[in-house]
Amino acid sequence: MALNLSRREALGVLGAIGAATASTAPTPAAASHVEVGRYVKRQGVHGRMTGAQAAAAALFCEGVQCVFGIPGAQSNEFWDALKARRLPYLLVTNESSASVMADAAARVTGQPGVFNVVPGPGLTNAMTGIGEALLDSVPIVGIITDVIQGPDAPLGQVHSLPNAALLRPLVKALIEVQHQAEIPGAIYQAFEIARSGEPGPVGIMIPFPHFNAVWDYDQPPPPPRPLPFDxxxxxxxxxxxxxxxxxxxxxxxxxxxxxxxxxxxxxxxxxxxxxxxxxxxxxxxxxxxxxxxxxxxxxxxxxxxxxxxxxxxxxxxxxxxxxxxxxxxxxxxxxxxxxxxxxxxxxxxxxxxxxxxxxxxxxxxxxxxxxxxxxxxxxxxxxxxxxDVRQVDHRENSVPKITRGVDPMYFLTQLRYALGPDELIFVDVTASTHWASEAISVQGPRRYFTPTNNQSMGWAIPAAIGAQRVRPDRQVVSITGDGCFLMSAMELSTAARACLPVKFFVLDDGAYHYMQMLQEPVYRRTTATEIARIDYAAFARGVGLGYNEIAQNPDVGNGIGRALATPGPLLTRVIISYEGREVRWLNALKSTYVSRLPTDAKVRMASRIGVRSLSRRPDDD
Missing domain, CATH: 3.40.50.1220 (TPP-binding domain)
Structure with missing residues (x-):
């Protein structure tokens, strides 16, 4: 078994992710065996079995609550072993969501989340979510079912990209399994590395023939690592x-x-x-x-x-x-x-x-x-x-300032009032993200989540679904912008298929308004920021979700109440406007950016702003 550690700073170019069409598969509903798995965690893997069965047994011993992913030709043996072991799994709509759901499961439980994808396109699709876990210090374990390796490997195998080389810069450690006997130990080691020190993602590369091979296992889990202290x-x-x-x-x-x-x-x-x-x-x-x-x-x-x-x-x-x-x-x-x-x-x-x-x-x-x-x-x-200062902030955030459509800050504040203290809130990368950090107060750990350091647009929808899968006892809410929505909207079909009652709120203003806020002050115009208009009601019906809409500030309270009271997964469109509200974070960013520019760059910027400000009509998009 080869272990390759990489510096966290070596994050490479992430794969571009797109949505895909939905598919269906059964999701084990029984939850009692999950708890049993959590309590037998340190038993280890013993007996004669296939590598796939050993992998499932090791995951069971680690108390894994769900494996996220899509089976493929190289991984069917593994997925069959999950079902035989009665380990819960969730079929996702696109592999890009598998790593994100594992990330969310880890964030809400504090224990490593797990996903499995095939090599090649399965891995490249999952890379954005792995990168988010790396930069946000989230413990996830990715089991990549690899192609045949070694000097005798046949040429031209399906999905035979340099999978280990692709994954290595994105993980805290990469473990390459070279024999079926190593599978339980690799999984134990991956979990220990993922959660020790600063948490992060760990990859396990297992060539698919090892899943079919049989071995006599006697593999106890390793002792935990000591905690550092200087x-x-x-x-x-x-x-x-x-x-x-x-x-x-x-x-x-x-x-x-x-x-x-x-x-x-x-x-x-x-x-x-x-x-x-x-x-x-x-x-x-x-x-x-x-x-x-x-x-x-x-x-x-x-x-x-x-x-x-x-x-x-x-x-x-x-x-x-x-x-x-x-x-x-x-x-x-x-x-x-x-x-x-x-x-x-x-x-x-x-x-x-x-x-x-x-x-x-x-x-x-x-x-x-x-x-x-x-x-x-x-x-x-x-x-x-x-x-006193908190009261001033509270009053500032609780009064609507925008009269055309819904004031996003007001909506976020009212949503917080409507939710209980233990609800799980997932916020995407939108212009409202920083308002949400101010307006949404939380009373305990692991209740508020956002993709902070990789800023993966479209993250909140699959993240909320993954969280609901492992925390069925909690109300889960997703808040996303319309641009982010387009990047992962097909994953709503997963929530519908699995009957996961997530409440999805999409803040719709018809544009990448975050980019407009960055572009307009500097360039006096916007470029490539207006996005496609879609029929949200028809889309919700098409993927099997209920639908709700909030169009004006007076509708906010009742609209939120309807959404939270409706059984099952629901999509709520919130028609918003950003005019009249400032974003403190964005103002600080602009100030810092301009202050660090060299003098000649400041002169060019001022000249461009002056010339374009005299233009009689805007040249937007």
Missing amino acids: ENAYRQVLGQLSNRSRRVGIYAGLGCMDAGPALTAVAEMLQAPVATSVSGKGCISDCHPLAVGWGYGKQGTRAAEKTFKDVDLVLAVGVRYSEVSTANYAIPPHNVIHVDANPHNLGRNVPTCVKLCADSQVFFDRLLADAPSIQRPPSPPLLKKIK
Whole structure:
């Protein structure tokens, strides 16, 4: 078995993904065996069986709740073994959705999601979703059923692209199985790598003949890896925090998602306001008195920006200061203590006074144990300031400002009111994404999701479906723009076929408005941003979904209520307008971009804007 590790920075060119036509297949409905699988996790694989049966047994031992994908000639043996083992699976409409659904399953459960595709087009279709998992630090395991390998492999096999070479730059590790005896160990190793340190995708390449071959297995799972912790750096952290004159703020990322109670306790101990990254939303309840929303510069919530102006020491935990969360690295200057499970992330995008490689839960537990030396007294003025600013934000977001069509911010706020505290919300890459991060408050971890760092348009629809498949006890909502909708709309047929009651909301303004917001100020016109108009009602009927429509602000409350009360999957078209609302993130991005341009580029831009502003008619699209 060959294991190839790659640097996370080696993300290559991703495959272009398109939608495809729907197909049907049975989906196992029984869920009891899933729980059994979760409790026998450490038994291992034992006995004489085929490689495919061993793979299914190893997945069963890992407690896998669903395998997403499409069977092919090379993988039928594997899919038959899944059915024999009674492992749940979901047939997707396009392989691009298989990796996304596995990603979503991992985000909502905290455990690696699993998908299987054939080599060649199956793999290239899945690459966008794998890239999203890589850049968003999500643990998924992709089982790629490969063609015959080796010096005696026949020439011209179907799907015989250089599959391992294609996948290697997109994964945290690539495991190439060379004998059927290695299959259980490869799966165990893939799961351990995927969830250890900074999580990420792991690929397993299994040539299809190994699935048919028989072997006597006696494969126990490996022991878990120890968690990292740098004792010397931790003592430096204590030295910084023991100075009680320092005003501390906490910036928490996805790495804190399963350490929420400890994070909250540390914030209370330090009397530190807590801002999160976009991916970190939910690691502290947005209702907590110290929670200030996401970001802490001009791109984030007003509460975060204003509160962190009084901070002189930022405790950044489980966060990378990525381009999206910082609006092109517009990071306010602070003394920063950077804590992350991946040492390669420490201090990469922000100057630091201390760098500590540690798991967030272990780190917070250590701080709580050392409370006597770092604890601060309660700060009523701080709590009042946070409360006052949050109330201003709340009033700003709750009143419709746009009168033509629906105000997107108002819609998002009303949707949040209508949903319960445990509902799962998936937001796509739209102009409304940043408003959603402000308007939609969450009260716990793993409730709010968006494709942050690969910005994969069309992600939210398959992601919501994958989440609903593994969390049938939760209401799942997808919010997507009309442009994103066109990229993955055929996957709605999967929700209809599998009777997954996701509520899909499409914000329709007839354009790639995000691009219009970027283009118009700089070029004084827009290019290639107007998209096809479709009959959403007819489309919903065609794929087997119910349909709902919201056209004006007064209709928002009742329209949302109808959608949530309707049984089964439902598509709701929300006819919106963006006029009259500013996007704080976009304004921060523009400011940063222009400030970094060389003088000659600024002159050219100003000249172009001036000339085109005098034009009597727009030259759009």
